Amino acid sequence: MSPTEQADSVLSLRGISKTFGAVAALTDIELDVAAGQVMAIVGDNGAGKSTLVKILSGVHPPDSGTITFESREIQIPTPAAAHKLGIATVFQDLALCENLNVIQNLFLGQEVRPLRLNDVAMETRSWELLRQLSAKIPSVRVPVAALSGGQRQTVAIARSLLGDPKVIILDEPTAALGVAQTAEVLNLVERLRENGLGVIMISHNMADVQAVADTVAVLRLGRNNGVFDVGAVSTEEIIAAITGATDNAVSQRQARRKEGLPS
Amino acid sequence: MSPTEQADSVLSLRGISKTFGAVAALTDIELDVAAGQVMAIVGDNGAGKSTLVKILSGVHPPDSGTITFESREIQIPTPAAAHKLGIATVFQDLALCENLNVIQNLFLGQEVRPLRLNDVAMETRSWELLRQLSAKIPSVRVPVAALSGGQRQTVAIARSLLGDPKVIILDEPTAALGVAQTAEVLNLVERLRENGLGVIMISHNMADVQAVADTVAVLRLGRNNGVFDVGAVSTEEIIAAITGATDNAVSQRQARRKEGLPS
Amino acid sequence: ACGSGSTGGDSGSSSSSGGGGGAENAKVAFLMPDLASTRYELADKPLFEAKMKQLCPSCTVIYQNADSDAAKQQQQANSAMAQGVKAIVIDPVDSAAAATIVKTAQSQQIPVIAYDRPVPATPADYYISFDNEKIGNMIAQSLVDHLKKENAKGGILEVNGSPTDAAAGLIKKGIHSAIDPSGFKLLAEYDTPDWQPEKAQTWVSGQITQFKDQIAGVVAANDGTGGGAIAAFKAAGVKVPPVTGNDAELAAAQRIIAGDQYNTISKPIKIVAEASADVAYQFMQGKKPAGKTTLYNTPSQLFVPTVVTKENINEVLFQSGIMKAAEACTGEYAKGCAELGIK
Amino acid sequence: MNSTLTTDRQDERLSGREGLRGAIADVLERARGGDLGVIPVVVGLIVIWTVLQILNPIFLSSANLVNLTLESAAVGIIALGIVCVLLVGQIDLSVGSVSGLSGAVLAVLFVSNGLPVWLAILAAVIMGAVIGWVYAQLFNRFGVPSFVITMAGLLAFLGLQLYVLGSKGSINLPFDSGLVNFAQLDFVPPWLSYCFAVIAAIWLFASGYLHAQERRRAGLSARNLSTLLIRSVALLAVLAFVVYYLGQTRGVGWMFMFFVGLVLIMHYMLSRTKWGRAVYAVGGNVEAARRAGINVKAVYTSVFVLCSTFAAVGGILAAARLAAANQSSGAGDVNLNAIAAAVIGGTSLFGGRGTAFGALLGIIVIQSISSGLTLLNLDSSIRFMVTGIVLLLAVVVDSIARKSRTSHGRA
Amino acid sequence: MNSTLTTDRQDERLSGREGLRGAIADVLERARGGDLGVIPVVVGLIVIWTVLQILNPIFLSSANLVNLTLESAAVGIIALGIVCVLLVGQIDLSVGSVSGLSGAVLAVLFVSNGLPVWLAILAAVIMGAVIGWVYAQLFNRFGVPSFVITMAGLLAFLGLQLYVLGSKGSINLPFDSGLVNFAQLDFVPPWLSYCFAVIAAIWLFASGYLHAQERRRAGLSARNLSTLLIRSVALLAVLAFVVYYLGQTRGVGWMFMFFVGLVLIMHYMLSRTKWGRAVYAVGGNVEAARRAGINVKAVYTSVFVLCSTFAAVGGILAAARLAAANQSSGAGDVNLNAIAAAVIGGTSLFGGRGTAFGALLGIIVIQSISSGLTLLNLDSSIRFMVTGIVLLLAVVVDSIARKSRTSHGRA
C-alpha cells in the first residue's frame, strides 16, 4: 500500500547514547528516516522513545553519536536550531504555556507581524487549523490551563503544522485524543507523507501504527531491537519485539479471552 | 460474559451541571455505578468526562445536582472527603508532585508510620505494586520529574490502589501506557470488579472499553448521550453516539481503507 | 565573666594584658554608628586617623561603621577585640545596648571611650562629646529667635530623625525644649523613617496642602531632611520659610548661601576627633586620663557646637578651613558666595 | 444580527452573546468567574480612598492628589521594570540601589563635573542598562538565582553610590535646571490636558472600531458600535474629570505624564509584540518557551536590562524631584514599595501573570496609603501599624474579588 | 555479594554498584549529574574562607570563629523558619519585625514589668505563634499573596515594636540574667562537647547500620559496613576537630548548640515525618497535594506559625546577645539575611526544594562574609562593594557546581 523501499534518508542517527545519572536511557541507537516516509517508533514504557525525540529536537544534547540531516552531519544544540533545520516536534508532555491562550500558544515564537501582532489573522488561522483536526474547543481565547487533555494535545499538534517543516516528530500524538480526532490525525499523517515530509510517529497503539506507518523501529530498554517493514510483520511480532518475549501479558490476555475463561 | 443486570448502585448522580465562565462543561448529567461493575465513560474531547471525574473526587464542586453514595445523599467538598468516602481517582493529568520521588508520591497522604516514616516498608510495597503493573521503572528513588510519561501514569495508577477504596475512577488510565502495561491495567480492572469494587473507567480506546466494561455511558458536549450495555452494542454505534453522527471521520477512514483507496 | 577569661585570639592577647608603656604597633578601634549623616566617614574618621598617625605612627586604626544596626556594632566590636585592639572609641548606635560592648571590652581590660553619644547604663572609661540634645535645642532656638525677630505668624513644622535611631530621639527632645515654650504653635511633627530626605519631602508636601500659609518655619533634624523640606516648598511653588538643618554638610552650606536654608549647625568635629585620639592614645599607653567633668559616672569632655546661618557662615565654615570656597561656590552659588564675601 | 454565528461562537456550549447586552453579560459573567483584570485593584483603591478621606478631608483635595501623582512617578517607573522581571519569574532586589546610584552619577556628572544635563542623564541611563546586562550574563551563564545576584548588586551598588558621592555626601541639583523643573514645577497646560483626554478617547474608539471591522471581515465575533462608543465616552468622561479636578490647583505634571506614557508603551510592548508574548511564555513555562524556539536567554537579558534601566530612570526622577542626590537616595523602602506595587497591581511572583497598568494602579495604592497616613500626623509607631493594616485591607478587598477564581477552576 | 541482585537493582539499565566502591562511584556519578545536595555550598564556603583568610589572617582564628558561631545563631534560627515557608512556595517578609517585636515584648515583660524570665520568653514565643496563625488565616481565607500579608505585617509589627518600647526606646536586659549569660557567656564544657561529637558519630553509625539491616532483610540494596564506618569516622573527625579548634579559646556556645539542635529537629521533621512530606508536596504541586487528600490549609498554617515562632525565638536570642531590646532590633538586613541564608543554602524560592541544613550553611556563609569584611577595616563604600562581590563569588561557585544539573535534565 505504501512505498517501503529505502528512500535516501533525510535524517539518520548513528551510535546515539544518553545517560541520566545512573540510568542509561539510550545506548547506541541507529535510525534512518526518509522523506515521504512514516517511521513509527514503538517500545515499552521507559524504552527511551521520548528521550530520542528530545535529542532530535534539541532539548537534550546526546552524550555521544552523530546526527545526519540531509546528508550533512549536524549538531542540534537548542530547540531553536531544530526549528531552523525544519524539524517540528509534538512533545509527549505537549510543552504548552498554561498561562497563554490557544492562539498565543499556537503562534508562540512565530507570531504574525512581530512588532504589531495581527490578532485577527492569527485567530482565523487558528480556527482553520483546529477545525481541520476536528478539535472541540469552545473558545480559542481561553488560557490553555482551562482546556481538557485532548484539546491541549490538539493544540500541540496544530502548532507543529504552522511552520514549513521537513520532518515532523509526533510523540504519542493520539494518546489523549477522541476517536474522531485520532482519525483526523491519522489522515493528517498520511497527507504529510504525501507532501514529501519525513514523519516520525511514536505510538503505543499497534492499530494506528499498522494503519499509517511504513516502517517500525522497536526500542527496548534503550537499545535498538529491530526495524520492521509494516507490510511484512504482524502485530504479534512487533509486540514480541517490544516486550522481549513471545509469552507476555498481552498474548496471555488475548489467549485467555479467546478461551473464554470466566472474566 | 459479565453481569449486566443493574446491581443496586454505589454511586449515582442526578442533574449534575457545571459551568466554567462562559462554557457549560456539564449539563444535567445522570449516572449510576454499581458495585462489582465496570462503567466506561466515553465521549469526544472536551465532552466533560474529566470534569465529571473531578466533581466526583471533590476537586471541583458541582454548580447544581445531587450525588448519592451508598444510598446517602452526600457532598464532596474536598478531595480529602472523597478519600474518606472510599473514592480513589487516577486523574488524567496524574496530579503527581514532580519534586518527590516515586515512593513519596505513591504514599503521599497515607504514609506508613507518620511520625517516623518507615521507608523500608514503603519501598518494598512500592516495588510490589509496580511489579504487579509490570512497570519499567529503573529506580523508585528518583524524582517523578525524571520519569517517562508511561512510568508516571503507572505510578498514578499504583497510588490509587493503596488505600482500601470502594469506588475507583480511572481517567484515561492507559493513554500513555505500553502494550504490556495496558494489558496489566485491564487485568487489574477485572480483578477490582471481582473484588466487588465499583469502577469508572474513561477511555478513548473502544477495544479496551469493549474488553472490560459492563456498561458504557456516552457524553456529548457536556450532556448524557445514552447508556449502553456493552454486550448489546457495537463499536460503530458507540462511535456514532460519541460523534453525534453515523457519518464521521472514523467511519469515513474505515470505509476508505476498506475500499483500498490510494493512501 | 569567667567564660571569657581566655579570650584574645592568638598573638594580640598576650601583649595586650601586659599594658605598660609601649603602644607601638598597637591597634585602636574607631566604631561609628551610621551612614545617615556623612560626617562620620568624611570628617570624624580621617581626622581621628590623622591625629593617631601623628601621635603613634606605627599604630593602626580599625574603622567600622555599623550602618544603624546595634547588633552589627556589637559584631564589629567583638571582631575588633578578636584582633587585639588596645582601646575602643565608640559612637554607639544605641546608647543603652552599647552597655554590652563596654562590659565585654572591660572584662578583657580594653578601655572604651564613648564618643558623641554616652553609654549611661555601664560607665565607659571616658566620654567625649557634644550634646545631641543641646544640638536640637540650638537649631530650634535659633529658628525661633529668627521668627520672633521677623514677627512671623503661624506655626512650626518639626521633621525629626529616624524613629529607630536613639540619637534622633535626643535631638527631638532638644527641639521640643526650644519650641514648646516659644509661643509658636507646633503644627505637626514627623519621624522620618531612616532619615530619608524623600520621606521628609513627601510629608512636608502634605503639610503644605494641609496648612497652606500657616507655616512660619520648619525645624529639620539634619541637613538631608532639611533639604527634603525645602524641595517640597519649591515643588509646591510657594515661598520657602526658614528651615533648619544639622551637620553642616556641603550641600546645606550651599543652600544657606543661596538663601534656601536658614541654618545648620557645625560641630567642632576636628577638635573632638583629635581630643578622642589623644585620650585613646593615653589609654593605649596604659595611662588613665582625667576628665574635665563627670557625666554618667564617666570622666568626660564636652564641646559646644556653633549654629551656622548666613550671617556667620563665612567665618565659621570657610575662614576656619572646614570647607573650601572652591567646592561650595560652584555655578549658581558663585553669586551668593560673592555677596557673602566667601572666597 | 445574532442569527448567523461567527467562527468563534459556534460551539453550542457557549452562552451565545453578542452586542452590547452580550458585552455587559460577559463582564458580569467574568466577575462571577473572578476574571476581572484590574477591577479588584480599583475596588481596593476606592475603599482605601474612602477610608482615608474620612480620616482626613484633605486627602482627596486637588492639591494633595497633584502631590500624589508626582510622588508616584519615580517609584512607579521602577515598579514598571519590576513587573517585567516578575513576569519572567525572576526578581530584582537592587532597583533601589541602582536608582540611588543613578541619581548620584547624574548629580556628580551634571553638577560637579559640569556636563550638559542630557549627557549626564544619558550616562546614568546607560549605566543602568549595563548593570542589567551584567545581571543577565550572570544569570544566563551560571544559573545563579536572580535573588542572590541582585542582592549582591544591592550591596555593591549601594557601596558604589557612596563611593561616587564621595566626600560630598550630598549634592544639590540647581533648582532652576530644566530637570528639576520637570519634576517639580512643569505642568501640562489645561487645554493640552483636555486634548490628550480627547485624543485618548478617539484613539480608543478608532482602534476598537477598525479592529472590530477587521474581525467582522474575517468572520469573527466583534464588539458592536454601541459598546465601543460607550467605552470611549466613559474613558473621556473619566479623563476629563481627572484633568478638571487636578486642574483645580496645579494640574497634571509632566513627570506624571511621562510615567503614564511609559506605562502605555510598556503595555503595548507586552501585549502587542512578539517580545511581549515571549516574556509571558518564559514566565509561564520556560521549558515550553525554549522548545517553541524562543531565545530564552535573550528574553531574560532584555528584561533585566529593562528593569535596571527603568530603575536608573526612576532614580534620576527621584533626584530631580528632591533636587538633590544623597547617600540615602534609593535606600529604605524603595525596593519593597516597587515590588509591592507590582504585586498589588496583580503581578504574580511566580511569573507569567501581570500587566503594565498593574504597576500604575499598584503604585497609586501604595502612595495613597503613604500620603494619606502621612497627612494624619500620627506617632510613628501608630503610623506604621495603621499603614500595615490599610495595606492589608486594600489587598484583602482585591483578593476577595478575585477569590471566586479558584472555586471556578482558574488558579 | 553482588551476585544476586536486590529488588531495587534489577533494571538492566542501572549501572550496578554496591558496596563501598559503589558508594564512591555513586557520589562521583551524582557530582557529574549535578545532584550534590549541600556540597556546592560547602565548596563556596571553603572558597570564601580561603579568600578572607588571605585578606586577614585573624579571620580563621579560634576567637573569631567562636564569635562567628554565636553571631550566626539568632538569624540562623530565623532562616530555619524561612526555609519552611519557602518550601511551600510562600514568603515571610516580616521575620525581622517579628523578631524585633519579640525582643521588645521580652524586655518589657521581663525588665519593666518584672515577670520571671521564662514567662516573658513564653509570652514572646506565643505571640510569634499567634502572628503566624493570623497570617495563615488571611492566606487561607482570602488567598492574599503571602508577600503582601507579610509586608503589611512588617510595617504593623515594626509599629507595634516601637509602641511597646514606648518612650524608653531601648531597654537593657540585666547582664547577670540567665538569658544574657546563655547568649554571651555560656559555653559547653570541653568534655561534654567531645561527648556530643562521639554520640553524634555513634548515632550516625547505629542508625545507618540498623537501617541497612532492615533493608537487607527486605531484599533491598543497602550501604555496606565499611561505607557506614567511614562515614561515621569522618563525622567524628570533623566534629572533634571543630570542638578542639573552637576550644582553643572559648569553645562551643550553648546558644550555637541550641541552634544546631533546632536544625537537627527540623531536619528530622522535614525528612522523616508525614508533615515534612506534606510540606514538600505542597511546595512542589499544591493541587496534587490537595488531590492526594492532604489538608493543604493546615500545612500552610503550620508553616506560617513555625516561621513566626522561629522569628520570635531568634528575636529573643538577638536581644539576649545584645543584652538589650531597642527600636532598631530586627530592622536593617535581618529579613534579607535570613532569606538569603535560606536561598544560598539551596532552598528554592519557588517551593519544594531545600533542607534545614541549608539554613545552617547559608547563615554561616552570610556571617562569614559579614565578619570577614568587618575584620578588613574598609570604608563603608568599599565594604559594601566587596560584600556584594564576595557574596556573588560564593554563589557562583555553588551554581557552577550545580550547573550540570540542567544539562543532565534535572531542572
Ligand SMILES: Nc1ncnc2c1ncn2[C@@H]1O[C@H](COP(=O)(O)OP(=O)(O)OP(=O)(O)O)[C@@H](O)[C@H]1O
Ligand atoms: N530528565 C530525565 N532525568 C532522568 N532520567 C530521565 C529523564 N528523562 C527520562 N529519563 C529516564 O530515561 C528513561 C527513558 O525515558 P523516556 O521518556 O525516553 O521513555 P519513553 O520511551 O518515552 O517512555 P513512555 O512510553 O513511557 O513515554 C526512563 O527510565 C526515564 O526514567
Ligand SMILES: Nc1ncnc2c1ncn2[C@@H]1O[C@H](COP(=O)(O)OP(=O)(O)OP(=O)(O)O)[C@@H](O)[C@H]1O
Ligand atoms: N478549569 C477549567 N476552566 C475552564 N474551563 C474548563 C476547565 N476545565 C475544563 N474546562 C472546559 O470544560 C470542557 C470539558 O473539559 P473536560 O476536561 O471535562 O473534557 P474531557 O471530556 O475530559 O476531554 P478529554 O477527552 O480531552 O480529556 C472543555 O471544553 C474545557 O475547555
Ligand SMILES: [Mg+2]
Ligand atoms: Mg515517552
Ligand SMILES: [Mg+2]
Ligand atoms: Mg479528560
